[in-house]
Amino acid sequence: MKSGYVAVIGRANAGKSTLVNAFVGEKVSIVSPKPQTTRERIMGVLTTDDMQIAFVDTPGLYKAESLLNSVMQKTAFDTADDVDLILYVLDAHEGASEKDKALFEKFLKAKVPVVLALNKIDIMPESLLISEVGEFGEYGVDVVPVSARKKKNLKELVKTIKNLLPDGDRLFDEEIISDRSERFMIAEIMREKILLKFQKEIPHGVAVIVNEFKYANGGKRCDISLDIVCEKANHKAILIGKQGSAIKEVSTMARLELERFLDCKVFLTTYIRVDENWRDNAYALKKLGYDGV
Ligand SMILES: Nc1nc2c(ncn2[C@@H]2O[C@H](COP(=O)(O)OP(=O)(O)OP(=O)(O)O)[C@@H](O)[C@H]2O)c(=O)[nH]1
Numbered sequence: 094m095k096s097g098y099v100a101v102i103g104r105a106n107a108g109k110s111t112l113v114n115a116f117v118g119e120k121v122s123i124v125s126p127k128p129q130t131t132r133e134r135i136m137g138v139l140t141t142d143d144m145q146i147a148f149v150d151t152p153g154l155y156k157a158e159s160l161l162n163s164v165m166q167k168t169a170f171d172t173a174d175d176v177d178l179i180l181y182v183l184d185a186h187e188g189a190s191e192k193d194k195a196l197f198e199k200f201l202k203a204k205v206p207v208v209l210a211l212n213k214i215d216i217m218p219e220s221l222l223i224s225e226v227g228e229f230g231e232y233g234v235d236v237v238p239v240s241a242r243k244k245k246n247l248k249e250l251v252k253t254i255k256n257l258l259p260d261g262d263r264l265f266d267e268e269i270i271s272d273r274s275e276r277f278m279i280a281e282i283m284r285e286k287i288l289l290k291f292q293k294e295i296p297h298g299v300a301v302i303v304n305e306f307k308y309a310n311g312g313k314r315c316d317i318s319l320d321i322v323c324e325k326a327n328h329k330a331i332l333i334g335k336q337g338s339a340i341k342e343v344s345t346m347a348r349l350e351l352e353r354f355l356d357c358k359v360f361l362t363t364y365i366r367v368d369e370n371w372r373d374n375a376y377a378l379k380k381l382g383y384d385g386v
């Protein structure tokens with residue numbers, strides 16, 4: 094039996110969360126086309142007859158512009174320090190820059206094996222893929238081209254990881270797929286819909302808190318009340334939209350996914366409130382759960 098923790102590391106938007114969800118076969122981590130979607134470490138567990146891999150999704154590496162960003166960067170680096178293997182995910186479809194290489198090289202100094210996944214091969218010319226595989230091959234680590242979105246070559250990637258993991262017992266019961274609660278996922282699903290709907294700074298300045306999460310009617314119904322915290326009064330106005338149209342649209346998208354996720358009817362109430370510059374306020378970050386633990 095092989096088992097161990099694998100840190101999933103890479104620049105923002107590389108496809109780390111998509112990859113973890115594909116490994117686990119369920120959505121444990123939200124995904125969006127915008128960088129800095131994942132803010133905390135989230136575990137997704139893959140269990141088979143002869144292995145158990147605990148993938149730890151991390152916030153993307155990105156220049157820190159706020160205290161929240163610095164905490165996120167620290168979370169990624171700390172996770173890489175405390176695992177059995179580092180899976181570095183690189184969005185390879187436009188070719189790797191010198192900056193990409195420099196960042197990747199930082200992780201080669203780790204004491205644990207490193208595997209490089211070249212992601213997004215579904216939108217990549219084959220000639221570029223061949224040259225990237227050659228270039229990164231020179232680092233002496235396993236390089237596996239994949240498409241997380243199209244689930245291409247993932248078995249090969251899992252096999253490569255498995256071979257490098259230590260022998261050991263299961264870390265978790267086999268039915269465990271994540272370390273995160275339903276409550277956490279509810280907040281994240283709403284944040285994902287906000288990331289999909291709104292542009293620029295707005296989604297990055299939003300945090301979601303679950304105030305109420307209560308099953309009723311013998312589990313057939315769930316009452317959820319959420320607070321959407323934003324940074325500025327004008328952001329609040331945009332989030333609400335004309336006659337409430339914007340918040341109504343995101344709430345409907347969130348509710349539909351929550352109904353699938355919780356497998357019951359969902360009654361969702363959302364409040365929007367302003368907490369000026371919460372992203373730079375250590376106390377607010379702690380209260381929102383973004384304290385990097
Ligand atoms: N074409 C293509 N798109 C992909 C692939 N994997 C992920 N994406 C897309 O890339 C975007 C970012 O994906 P995420 O999984 O959120 O990326 P991430 O690395 O977790 O990003 P952060 O959490 O911000 O660090 C989303 O729009 C995904 O659908 C892939 O294999 N092919």
Ligand SMILES: [Mg+2]
Pocket residue numbers: 109110111122123124130131150151152153
């Ligand atoms: Mg992510």
